[in-house]
Amino acid sequence: MAARGERSGPDPRSVMRRSLSLHVAVVLLVSALIVCILAAALWLLLGRPGLHVAGPLKSGDVYDGIKIALAIVAGAGGVVALVVAYRRQHLNEVSEEREHGRSFTDRFGAAADQLGSDQPAARMAGAYAMARLADEWHQERQMCIDVLCGYLRMPYPPDPPADEPGFTAWQRERETRKTVLRLIAAHLREDSPESWQGYDFDFTGAVLDEADFRGARFTGGDIIFIKAVFVGHDHDQVVFDEVEFAEGSHVYFRLAEFRSGTVRFDRAVFSGGWVTFDTSRFTGARVNFRDAAFSAGEVRFEDAEFSDGLVDFTGTTFTGTIVDFGEHRLESLHLTLPPARFTGGTVDLSRIAAFTHPPRFGLQSAPEGLLLPPGTPISDLP
Known part of the structure; x- marks a missing residue:
């Protein structure tokens, strides 16, 4: 029985020597x-020549053998x-x-x-x-x-x-x-x-009162702002200007609160991926999507609450992205998210640049605070 404190098991050096010996033998x-x-193979290529014994070995043959x-x-x-x-x-x-x-x-x-x-x-x-x-x-x-x-x-x-x-x-x-x-x-x-780019960023529950993501590219991974609070002080703001939400990215603003200050998505490009503002609350901040381009992917606002502040889409182009403010059914969860609620805030779509792929609202009448382009009834936006 080994004494207390004495190491048991094989000596690593002896194991290494045995391993080296085995390696050499195998090679x-x-x-x-x-x-x-x-x-x-050489013998076969030469036509299987026979070996001829020419009598006793000479001294030169012995030297050749030694060599x-x-x-x-x-x-x-x-x-x-x-x-x-x-x-x-x-x-x-x-x-x-x-x-x-x-x-x-x-x-x-x-x-x-x-x-x-x-x-x-x-x-x-x-x-x-x-x-x-x-x-x-x-x-x-x-x-x-x-x-x-x-x-x-x-x-x-x-x-x-x-x-x-x-x-x-x-x-x-x-x-x-x-x-x-x-x-x-x-x-x-x-x-x-x-x-x-392509890595995951989890800002769940973070308080953001000043951040500049200007020019960033979200090309993959999960970017999570779930339950984040966007709040500005004086001229401070959160900036997503010229950001690209590209194919493969998943950006979650779910349950986020836009409380005060300014959050800008000016000239942002939604060219793929999946961005959701579902169940978020716009309770006092100004959120700008000025001159943004919605060309591919999905942007969802289901069950979002617009109770104060302004969401401005001036100059925005809707040419391919699915932008959904309406009811949405999650088949995998057997859950239906209700449409966005307009209870006091303003969502301004009246001065957009292109409306070839308009957002969906799922409403029969335009609520107060939802401003659509002139001559566009909400019934045309299923």
């Missing part, structure tokens, strides 16, 4: 087999040397890869610690460190992105506190959150040296 056997096969034997021994030694060199190189590469992975893990822990710091400057440095790590650690890039998004999902008051110390702390935290959003948005643009 030698394979080499000998190949030589035999080549000799047999052949030495050549075989040298060849075997070369094979062994190649195997040993290959194994050494392989072990070195494995060791370097392990050390490289350990350095990434250490950097990840350090960046996460900084993001959890009580000091605003350390949190901001942690955001940059985590973004840099995501650029370099391709294997775990999604995990680094999840940490940055997780930081934005942490509790954060949408309105600043009234007391001065609380307001100062709120402003400092706000700067850190703006930095995280700026880093994410920069990696979603075409000119980013390291693109994060």
